[in-house]
Amino acid sequence: MAAEKSSIKIITLIAADGSVFEVEPNIVKEMKTVQSYIDELDQNTVSIPLPNVFGNDLAMIIEYCKKHASEEETKEAKEEFDFEFVKRMKSDDKLRLLQAASYLNMESFLQFMAKAIAAEIENQSVEFVRDYFQIESDFTPEEEAELRKENEWAFK
């Protein structure tokens, strides 16, 4: 089993829109969903459909994984990369990548996205947070007023 696994050279990931990515096994190590798929297969070449992740997002995730899997990059270079990575993203990208990270079961990338999203809702009003996540309130105005009163200190 171990010998078979190590003989896998290239893994093909197929995104929801049909775009194809060929990556080395060490790149997908953090993607537990993909990894468990590979572990179950005996073949030497592996092709994995990812119907919940779009090509653009998968490209970004792979870029992140490549940077972080690299042993040549210093810790500082990786931090700099993370900073720029978040900077060029819109709120919508972050939420999509969070969902993708959850689907692919990537713990450290998930925590990275969660932190970036938390930074956007820090110090923001309830209305802003609702709008940001597109949460529809199902409280009546009276109920909401009552709840606000209950924890008045949190809504000053």
Next chain:
Amino acid sequence: MPQSKKKADCGDHIDRITDLPCNVIDGILKHLNIRELVGTSILSRKWRYMWISVPQLRFDEEFFYMCELHHQGPEISRIMMKVLMHYSGPLYKFTLCLPSDFMQIDCLDKLIMFLSTSDIKVLELLNLGVETLSYQMPSYVFSCWELTKFELYGFEVSIPPNFCGLKRLLDLQLHLVTFESGALEKLISGCPSLEKLTISFCSGFECIDFSAPTLKVLRINSEGNNIKTISLKNAKNLIDFTLLDRWDENDETVRASCLIQSLPKIRRLVMKTYFYYKILSAQGAIQQSLLDSLSSLEYLKFAGTSLCEREGLLYIVSVLPSTPNLVELVIKSRTS
């Protein structure tokens, strides 16, 4: 049909978060302070009790400043306890950061009691106003026996007689802590797994004397108080040692004497002056063994050397042959 009309009205109004797994939502919520966290309870019905199981709680300076604007002291304690009563856990990390120039809070006892009944792993208790307002740390804090990381800033500490140790503690950081006589030693000897220890600006002891075979990182900063002896009986795993103490060129009595037998794994050493390096590597009969033990040293820094001090510079140059693996030598000049 009202239902489908409502859906059509919403169009792309698709909730982006609510139905994601708990660990994903907790991953976001754990970065929020307590006010933002409780604020999520009115987002929608599904969110009402989402916050009560987030694994980290943080009462930080922002919380206290905001409370101070609107509430009296007892009211702030009431708010804190109400939050904790609603909280269900499991609690992994708790942070309390009392700002400087803040009024006295009277729920510290109840708060620590609450924490001691949880399985908390990481605890940060900071009193930044220690110069004007000091608190005795309630002894139940030493019953949080699952702690792996504990940071204490600006409290008075005594160790209860029934202290059973913090057997899982790996990282202990003590800043501006006033210890009752013997308390520091008792605390450290109750932490058999300790890997990282910081003691900075603490008082109530003259000696740091312990055996810590598991210790990897030790930082002692005693500028401001007077430690007479630093003695590490067993430091076989120490890889990173920083010693910054009060320095007075003309008064040798304020220098601590440093008794360390051997540092076989040491890779980073930071000292205030070459003086410590000298006593480290010149203790009579064991001089050679200690010098040999520094052969794995990669980083050596002297943080307060006077460049006019010819003796010091010469000494530093003379020890370089005994550190064949040194990669970086930093000599920081002391500005008067």
